[in-house]
Structures are given as structure tokens and as C-alpha cells.
Amino acid sequence: xxxxxxxxxxxxxxxxxxxxxxxxxxxxxxxxxxxxxxxxxxxxxxxxxxxxxxxxxxxxxxxxxxxxxxxxxxxxxxxxxxxxxxxxxxxxxxxxxxxxxxxxxxxxxxxxxxxxxxxxxxxxxxxxxxxxxxxxxxxxxxxxxxxxxxxxxxxxxxxxxxxxxxxxxxxxxxxxxxxxxxxxxxxxxxxxxxxxxxxxxxxxxxxxxxxxxxxxxxxxxxxxxxxxxxxxxxxxxxxxxxxxxxxxxxxxxxxxxxxxxxxxxxxxxxxxxxxxxxxx
Amino acid sequence: xxxxxxxxxxxxxxxxxxxxxxxxxxxxxxxxxxxxxxxxxxxxxxxxxxxxxxxxxxxxxxxxxxxxxxxxxxxxxxxxxxxxxxxxxxxxxxxxxxxxxxxxxxxxxxxxxxxxxxxxxxxxxxxxxxxxxxxxxxxxxxxxxxxxxxxxxxxxxxxxxxx
Numbered sequence: 196x197x198x199x200x201x202x203x204x205x206x207x208x209x210x211x212x213x214x215x216x217x218x219x220x221x222x223x224x225x226x227x228x229x230x231x232x233x234x235x236x237x238x239x240x241x242x243x244x245x246x247x248x249x250x251x252x253x254x255x256x257x258x259x260x261x262x263x264x265x266x267x268x269x270x271x272x273x274x275x276x277x278x279x280x281x282x283x284x285x286x287x288x289x290x291x292x293x294x295x296x297x298x299x300x301x302x303x304x305x306x307x308x309x310x311x312x313x314x315x316x317x318x319x320x321x322x323x324x325x326x327x328x329x330x331x332x333x334x335x336x337x338x339x340x341x342x343x344x345x346x347x348x349x350x351x352x353x354x355x356x357x358x359x360x361x362x363x364x365x366x367x368x369x370x371x372x373x374x375x376x377x378x379x380x381x382x383x384x385x386x387x388x389x390x391x392x393x394x395x396x397x398x399x400x401x402x403x404x405x406x407x408x409x410x411x412x413x414x415x416x417x418x419x420x421x422x423x424x425x426x427x428x429x430x431x432x433x434x435x436x437x438x439x440x441x442x443x444x445x446x447x448x449x450x451x452x453x454x455x456x457x458x459x460x461x462x463x464x465x466x467x468x469x470x471x472x473x474x475x
Numbered sequence: 476x477x478x479x480x481x482x483x484x485x486x487x488x489x490x491x492x493x494x495x496x497x498x499x500x501x502x503x504x505x506x507x508x509x510x511x512x513x514x515x516x517x518x519x520x521x522x523x524x525x526x527x528x529x530x531x532x533x534x535x536x537x538x539x540x541x542x543x544x545x546x547x548x549x550x551x552x553x554x555x556x557x558x559x560x561x562x563x564x565x566x567x568x569x570x571x572x573x574x575x576x577x578x579x580x581x582x583x584x585x586x587x588x589x590x591x592x593x594x595x596x597x598x599x600x601x602x603x604x605x606x607x608x609x610x611x612x613x614x615x616x617x618x619x620x621x622x623x624x625x626x627x628x629x630x631x632x633x634x635x636x637x638x
Contacts, residue, residue, distance in 0.1 A: 196522050202479035203500035203546050211476055219479075226547075233542050234524055236501075245479045246500070250547055274536075298612025300527060300590065303536045304543065384611045385525065 198236035205248040209334060209363060212249050216359040217336045219245040225361055226250060227270055227309035230301050231318075255308075255363055258282055263369060269308025269332075269362040273320075274299070276307055286367045288375035288395050292323045295377060298385045308362035311347070314354040314410070317387045319379065321348060321411040325403035326393035329367040335360035348410035373397030374470035376462035379405070380454050382445070389445045390454040392434075394462040396470055402462070407440040407455055414438070417459055427467060431460035485549040489514065490558030498545055504538075505529045507545035508555055516556040516585050520614070527613030530586035530593075531555050537593030539612070556585035559592065567637065568592050571630030572623075579617035587613050587623060595631035603628065 206212040216223050224243035226232060227250055235241040249255070255270035258279045265285050267276060276282055277294035296302055296310070296319050310320045311331060324331075325344045332341050336359045347355050356362070374396040379388045391405030392414075400421045402414040416433035435452035442448045486495045489512055496511050508514050508531065517540060520528030524542040531540045532554040540553075559566035565573065568591050578584045587610070594609040595601065601609070606627045607620070615623060 197503065197506075198501045200481050200499065200501055202481050203483055203544075204476065204479035205546070206476050215479070226544075229544065229547065230524065230542060233544070237503075237522070237541075247479075248544075248547065297524075298527070299594065299609055300530055300537045300539045300612045301524065303533075303538050 196237035198233070199239055199242045201236075201242075201244055201246045203246050203248060205251060207251075209249075209252060209255065209361065212247050212252070212361060213335055213359055215245065215247045216361070219247075220358050223247055223358070225309075225312070227306040227312075228272060228304035229309075230297070230305040231309060231313035231315065249361065256306075260285070261366065264366045265369060267307055267365045267367065269364055270306050271308075273297075273302035273305050273307065273310070277302065285369040285371075286327065288327065288370065288377060288393060289320075289323055289367060291375075292319050292377045292393060295319055295379055301385075307365055311365065312354060312356055312362055314348055314350075314352050316348075316351065316408055316410050316412075317406040318411075319377070319388060319391055319393075319405055322391060322403040322405045323377065323393040324365065324367070325411050325413055326395055326401035327367050327370070328399070328401055329365055331362050332364035332366065333360045334363045339363075341366075345413065351409040370395050370397060372470070374466035374468065376465035376469070378458040378462045378465075380458055390440075390451050390458055392455070392458045392462040394459070394466050396466040400466075402434075402459060404434070404438070404455055404459075407435075407438050407451060409441075412438055414455075414459060417463075421463075427463040428460065431456055431463055434459035483546045483549070485545050487545065487548050487550075488552040490554055491552075500544070500546055502545045503541055504531070504533075504543040504545050504548050504553070505540035507548075508540060508553070511545075514555050514557050518582055518585055520582065520586070525614065526583065526586070527590055527610075528583050528586040530589045530613065532589055532593055535593070535596060537590045537612075554589070554592075556588060559588070566592070567633035568595065568627070568630035571626040571633060575622050575626035575629060577618065577623040577626030578615075583613060583615045583617075587615065591627040591630060592634075594627070595634045598631075599635065601628060601631045606631075 416436035440451035520526035
């Protein structure tokens, strides 16, 4: 399979990239690692006429300590997110989940910003950023703005990004030793999650679900139950409340609801077990 | 920065030899290697980023060359299965695949060997679990993986001993 023809540009800076995006509008797509976009282009499901390759913008690949948060450059590859000592120390949920994306070859190419911008509800990392209450720093012709994860994912493969905007940084609150869990149910190695759960404990517990709707979804009912002091089992029982999962070849909606309850139960048990200071 | 163009000139070091060609921007790295450079050891299997048959090393790291544009490899170095042996002397990982019978039909083997070399270069030591997880991106429909895992463990140990 070969993509439809396109014109290729490799800007030397974010500003040049934004200028190209502004010039070509809806016809242009950003190419980062290419592991979401190129498969779609090979299937001709995406046929951009201009590809703006930002993959060489090394200054957007970094992990920095930013006080209460960790700042991760938008072009940081999954492999680097997984391996980085600051991510392991301060946001271990993100390190673990990044290490579960696809397979090693995919993690050598795919980027955090690319995965989020693609907005696929079946992807692992959007749900992780949602659970962590992270924010996206994006830059475009109109300047820079910060978008909370809850406002970022709008619909299937649709995000709050404008045509000329690029994710330059992802900010994740440090979890300060809070327990965490990433549960991914798949039939075979390297498959997409049929259902996944990202969960983090602490004062403001976060639980978000992979592949349970047209966007990554926050498990509001679970979080509310946890805040109200419900038991882990009772909170997990609410995992599918108010959520409309899809039916497809891999699972019916009802099976997905069942999986969500079971996986959230496991995740919350792991969160409790891994909370710093608790006996394991 | 040059204006967007449907053709690109890429310079890619393939197995240590510099190659330079003008290609369509949509040319995938695997097609560049097979059809432009003429190295057909890298196989196309699923052509959809799943099977890993097309795995090569890009600046030393394993990637699926069906999902990388040649333009993305411009200025970088690529190692294919043809670049491993030293003349008639097999690379330790190739030798281990032969010794442990880590292949049957052989179609997945170039990608399997390249993924294994990448894994062994990345990690100082490997246990069986590391190998099984590290080869998650490579499918083999013949062997059941047992002998592949044995081969990779042996090959990685040999590589580590040579360092």
C-alpha cells in the first residue's frame, strides 16, 4: 500500500511549521513519528496534499521538571517517555503506559504529541493524560494556549486543535507517590486495547477509559464514588455508568461495560496496593 | 526550508554506504531499500505496521520500514539484514538463529533478526521475558517462537561477550 501523492516539507522550526499549516489549512497534516498518520494514508483514509514533517524539531523532544508538574515535549517518542528517569519517578503511570503502546518498533517512532493529536479513543495515552488531568500546550498562528485534557478530546479522531496548531508540550501533574495502574485488555500482544483503564490515586483520584466511546472518557461515576469514600468494589461497579461504548468485531457494548467494571476493579486494587507506604 | 515538493532527494547511509536518490515524497523506506537501492532482504509482510517482517535499524533502533517514509530517513543511517554479516562470517545473531533453528519458512526472519539485534544493542542483559516482550512487534506463523527466543538469548549473550 502506497500513500496518495503529497508535497513534503521539513520545516526547521515550530514557527515555520505553523506558517506552512496556516498557508495550506485543511489540506496539510503534521507528520511527527507517522505511526498514526502513515497507516491511514496507506489505506487512503487520509489524503493530505501537504505533509509538514516536524520530526526533526529536536527542541520539542524533552522531559523537564517544572515544579509540581512534569513538562514533556510534544515530539518526545514513546520509547523516551517510557525510559526517562523523571517520568519514572514523578509520573510512573505515564512511563508504564508509554511502554505498553504498540510494540518496540512503534515506540521508537511514535510521539506523545502525535498520539494525543490523533485523538483515537482506542489509543492508550489519551486516557492516561485524562486520568492525570494533564494539559496540552499548543502553538499556532494566534499564539500559544493551554488546553486541559477534559476539553481536548472532542470526538472520534477530533480534538480542540485548530488546523494550524501543534502540541508543543504536555504537562502532567506529579503524582507524588500516589498509587497507579494501567490495565489493558487485548486478545493478542501488540493489539489495541479492547478496553483499557488508566487510574491514579491520591487526593483527587483520576480514572479514565480507553476505547469506551468516541473519545477517551473519564469514568466520572467511579471518581465520584471514590471521592465519596466508596469501597473499591462499589466504585468499580460504577465503571460503565453513563458511558456508551461502541460495539465492533472485537466486543459488544455490553461486553465492554463488563470489561470496564472488571478492569477498573483490578486497577483500583492495584492503586491501593501501590500507594506509597502501603504494605505490598 | 525548501517549499513543499512531491519529489525529494534523500541521502541515506545504508549498511555503511551512502546512497542518494531523488524519489517521490510518498516513497516508503521499505520500497526505497528494495526497489531503489536493490536490497531485497527486507521483506514486506502485512504492510500495516503489525508483522515486523520489514524491521530495519534506523540510527541503530528497530523500526518498521513499511511505516517510515524514505524522506524521514534522510540524513540517517539504516542497517538491513544484508548489513549484518562480515563477508562470509555471520553476525552472532544470525549464527544463533541457525544454531538454534530459529526459523522455518524464513519469511519473518530478516525482521526478526533485526529486531533482535536492536533489542540486544539496547539492553545490556536480556532474560526470556525481555525477549518475548521485546519481540512483541514481530510475528512468526511457523515456529511457535520457542526456538526464536532461544536463538535471541544466545545471540544477545554472544554480542554482549564481544563488546
